[in-house]
Amino acid sequence: MAIRLSERKYVAELLHGAKIGEKYVVAGWVDTIRIHGKLVFIILRDRTGKMQLVVKRNISENAWREAKKLSPESVIGAKGILVESKAALGGREIVVEELVVYSKADPLPIDIKDHSKTTLAKRLDWRFLDLRNPRNQLIFLVEAEMARAAREYFYNNGFVEIYTSKIVGAATEGGAEVFSIVYFDKPAFLAQSPQLYKQMGVISGFEKVFEIGPAFRAEPHHTTRHLTEYTSVDFEMGFIDSYEDVMRVAEQAVLSMIQAGLERYGKRVREFFPNTLDRVPRSIPRITIREAYKLLRSSGVSVEEGEDLSSEAERKLGEIVLREYDAPLVFVTEYPWRVRPFYTMRKSDEPEWTYSFDLLFRGLEIATGGQREHRYEVLVKQLEEKGLNPKNFEWYLSMFRYGAPPHGGAGIGLERVVMQFLGLGNIREARLLPRDPERLVP
């Protein structure tokens, strides 16, 4: 008599393929409930979709009595006959003979049917409910798919996956943007980047390494594109001819992420996210930052030669490149030395510029990379030039005294890729449990 969940079929199976006229067990959440006197319609939702159950008093008095008392988002199981029904969503419905309520839900604190009816802050307070909305859940299915594609790309191209420490004894690049923690009786920090460790991976002899892991930034940004904790897709590769080799890998990794997202979820993504990128770009154009200055200036954006691009300039550049090259992504190369970290390799012929790049996706920086300086003496000089004390980098510097190949790499912000791909307005949407200067829970 009782419903056996081990016999359960997913909604998608019942809607496509399962035999009409057979008896099936379904289970899930009550999406919508419509009570019509002696007739109750239940829209049941599981991870594969939604379908209608109809509970009729003259079929089962017990089930009907239970159904009348249901509340949205309660968890139920049902057993009944699958029938065709022109009126039902999906063309099929289950005529319920048995109904079990596993968990009755209280009135909901947020509107989960339509994400736009509740502010993002409230939605995040109730994230587990917010994610019951298929649109919001889809963001993380896409994220998982993109991470999988990146991982697969790296594995297929000879990179070794490494796991570096996130508790560190010294800040990577000096500076105030690290979180301090107490490590027993010693001061310590949360890693803002695996930068130095992935270089170690190369120098250790793995030659090509990558890591997908958390990065922490203690910068009190109040913007739609910053998190204090995010997922960084990092790679580093040895024996390169130039930073062009690094860009090629970054390009292929990012394009394979976009391709994977579209291939697996393209249809649903287009349904829920009107601003999504709907095709995979063939390639990513490269322009030097000096060309970018010119393009921007001729479009009326004031830029300072030798400076980093402001967020406004990046946005504008994204528009220009889309117009001129029909490309949603662009590499901006040869950033000025003065705005890049000490380990960046400078151009041999123009030392005020570097062998480095940023990758912009629809006008937003999603990756940074370049060739690293591997010559010990040059590194020491560059540290000093940046006003840093080589004494504090002894461990790092020592790696370059015992055989370090020419190498380079990049870091890609996973949430930013997801955000720009889907056309989200706020990066917090692309993070399961976002952390920002104010938010620490849930």
Next chain:
RNA sequence: GCCGCGGUAGUAUAGCCCGGCCUAGUAUGCGGGCCUGUCAAGCCCGUGACCCGGGUUCAAAUCCCGGCCGCGGCGCCA
């Protein structure tokens, strides 16, 4: 960190400038009733709110100050 805007039922909002007409409106939710083909079901009845603290005033949701929280811009970054 600096700057701007904001905080009204469970949720989303109107009202705030120009204090009294607010016994705070609307939608949705929630509770109850009618209904055997709905599809954000419908119709009827009911329910529920001015962020906290101080001040100005005969009178404060409305004006002023402080706090907390939210949203966004900038710097910076992925």
